[in-house]
Amino acid sequence: MRPDDINAYYYAKNFGKNAMPPFYFKRKFKRLQAYRDRCDQAYLQKRLDYYLKLDSAFQLPEDAVAAKNFKRTKGTGYYLDLKEFLHYFSPDARFTYHFGDELHINPYPTLFKARPLNDKNANSVLFKLNKRRHFRWVSDSRTFEQKKDMVVWRGRSHQKQRRYFVEKYWENPTFDVGLTDKLHTQGRHLKGFMDIKTQLEHKFIACIEGYDVATNLKWAMSSNSLCIMPKPTCETWFMEGTLEAEKHYVEVKNDFSDMEEKMQYYIRRPKEAQAIIANAHRHVAQFKNRRTEDLLCFMVLEKYFELSGQTDFLRFCRP
Known part of the structure; x- marks a missing residue:
């Protein structure tokens, strides 16, 4: 801390x-x-x-x-x-x-x-x-290849796209996703809080926008995991509008329908994944x-x- x-x-x-x-x-x-x-x-x-x-x-x-x-x-x-x-x-x-x-x-x-x-x-x-x-950064000791072949996400339920994402992949064994509050959920799709250190054990970190940008995007891009998300719709001081798909992050469709396919693609191609991670680190470096x-x-x-x-x-x- x-x-x-x-x-x-x-x-x-x-x-x-x-x-x-x-x-x-x-x-x-x-x-x-x-x-x-x-x-x-x-x-x-x-x-x-x-x-x-x-x-x-x-x-x-x-x-x-x-x-x-x-x-x-x-x-x-x-x-x-x-x-x-x-x-x-x-x-x-x-x-x-x-x-x-x-x-x-x-x-x-x-x-x-x-x-x-x-x-x-x-x-x-x-x-x-x-x-x-x-603006939080992480020190990640694991390489991409040392992490679990899974997508991870935790977050609040206040936005429809977040609830839809969790519902879609709730029963998928390669996704560890869940909502952290009961608002809008009727108690469904809840999982406990997961700290950043534990999230970093996974190869893919989903970054899902809330009222504005995805709060976890900045620290996730400083890690050795891949950020996987739809194209950003808003931006902050972090200049999300300059991020390029398949260069700084893995882009998926707005309905998340191709996320598992994209995950499997980069699991099979770790060198391509590491190139994206390196570009993400370069983007992060200018804010440090x-x-x-x-x-x-x-x-x-x-x-x-x-x-x-x-x-x-x-x-x-x-x-």
Whole structure:
């Protein structure tokens, strides 16, 4: 267990940071800008433009909140993830945000955790929110060939596609799948909680979307198991929209009807499976550099404030 997995430690640490005096954030700001100068600028720009697609000026609504008025309401983790970077900006810098799993698109640019994968999602600006839950990685000591020839999945029943998936493969001996709550299930297809370590004993980890992205996708892609799932319909800071079928994951039909066939295909072709796993690891690797991740969070807000026509939005002068 990581220290941050303990709620009391996590909240004490992060609320404590928010109480630090201005010179603490000024020092961090200077270090961040110095690091920015050493980075691959083309790479930074590519990711920045992915998260904030807009490149022309926009107007904020009247009810946009100023940084000085940003308060914790619901979603403490969301609040802390955004508040961490607002310290670098003027207390009067204004923005709009939405916390939660909803995928609606506002008529004005808004900071979201997730957005639908389509060509009309530019007003949903991706920010790294709820990262404590979503951005988890694993250390996997088993190779693909050392794992069980099975698909594993555990999850809540709140989405129809999850219930359908479990019902379809409930009696299949090569699938260890089950729902972890009784909501919508009338007590059917329930299985107990399975920790990540045990799930990693299986060659295939099913990643099934819920209200937005599949929460387990990120840690599963850092493992030596294959992610097997339908084509993603939404994306987060993890850039699910850039993932390619049979390159980063094994893609199956939306009704899961070919999942067993795909499983057997890769069991017989472990080298192809390992090539996909290696590509998945390369995708994950770019999110493991804490300084780059922090810099990009800063840059998303910086671009947002610039395009919204705000001046003097920085709290500190650039070195």
